[in-house]
Amino acid sequence: MLTTMMNAKDLKMSHSQFESHFIHDVRACLRAADTLPEWIVEDLASISEQIPADVFRFLSEVKVNAKRADNLILSVREFCRLEGEAEPCxxxxxxxxxxxxxxxxxxxxxxxxxxxxxxxxxxxxxxxxxxxxxxxxxxxxxxxxxxxxxxxxxxxxxxxxxxxxxxxxxxxxxxxxxxxxxxxxxxxxxxxxxxxxxxxxxxxxxxxxxxxxxxxxxxxxxxxxxxxxx
The missing domain is CATH 3.30.565.10 (Histidine kinase-like ATPase, C-terminal domain)
Structure with missing residues (x-):
């Protein structure tokens, strides 16, 4: 039996905390999608002549789309944070x-x-x-x-x-x-x-x-x- 019990309210997460955790984790996945193609290209360097050119093109497109998705997430976050926000004039x-x-x-x-x-x-x-x-x-x-x-x-x-x-x-x-x-x-x-x-x-x-x-x-x-x- 646990000697210390967490109060239920301590388990609750605010909207801003949820947003922060969600965006952090999704962007971590996108960073991997941006980085992994580079590692694959490096591993294939010694046999690059045997690899179809389309493979490298596809890997490049993965990087491009990972960056697009990351930029989109940041834009959506900025837009949502402006909802009803009144900055001091x-x-x-x-x-x-x-x-x-x-x-x-x-x-x-x-x-x-x-x-x-x-x-x-x-x-x-x-x-x-x-x-x-x-x-x-x-x-x-x-x-x-x-x-x-x-x-x-x-x-x-x-x-x-x-x-x-x-x-x-x-x-x-x-x-x-x-x-x-x-x-x-x-x-x-x-x-x-x-x-x-x-x-x-x-x-x-x-x-x-x-x-x-x-x-x-x-x-x-x-x-x-x-x-x-x-």
Missing amino acids: ERLDLQTVVSSVVAAFSPPEGFSITTELQPQVCNVPAGALQHVIVALIDNACRHNTNKTGSVHLTNIQTDGALFICDDGEGIPEAYCESVFAPFTTLKPRDVVEGSGFGLTIARRRVENWGGSLCIIPNAAYRGATLSVTF
Whole structure:
């Protein structure tokens, strides 16, 4: 007979604890799926000429899909944690924040990030605003299939909004709202890598501070223009 009995309430697990344990264990499995193909390739190195090329291609695809699944789990976790979350707001100068983010952002080779900004005070969470700006710039670069491209950010003649404009292919009008839905990608992941949560999370952050994020018509740019309000 046990001399010490655990109280039933001690066996209960909070939602956040369950989420943490679940994600930790699943990601451990995915790390194995990412690492094991490398070990197999190393073991086959001495007889690689006897192994069909498809075997190595399949092993590479296992690694790619393990990383995709891991990124998806992290995106879902971030999205769920934003549900109803209210981060503390502070008075920020939009021009200063955008300029700082752009200076720290490393665009792909052949891409440029430009700004045309004026001082503007907004009352929003600093971290959330920075995350949104980075996510929208990154999204514009990744979905531009050209070898060169540009992203332009401005709050001049925008009625107080921040516009993020690009010169990519744009987003068809029929998808201008659905692209914000979870798991949505306009192109196969083999063409443009992504979890389908980038714009979803960005919109949730903006809505949490009381603003809006949407795609608007803009004749000045052939690509997409996203509007962030405060």
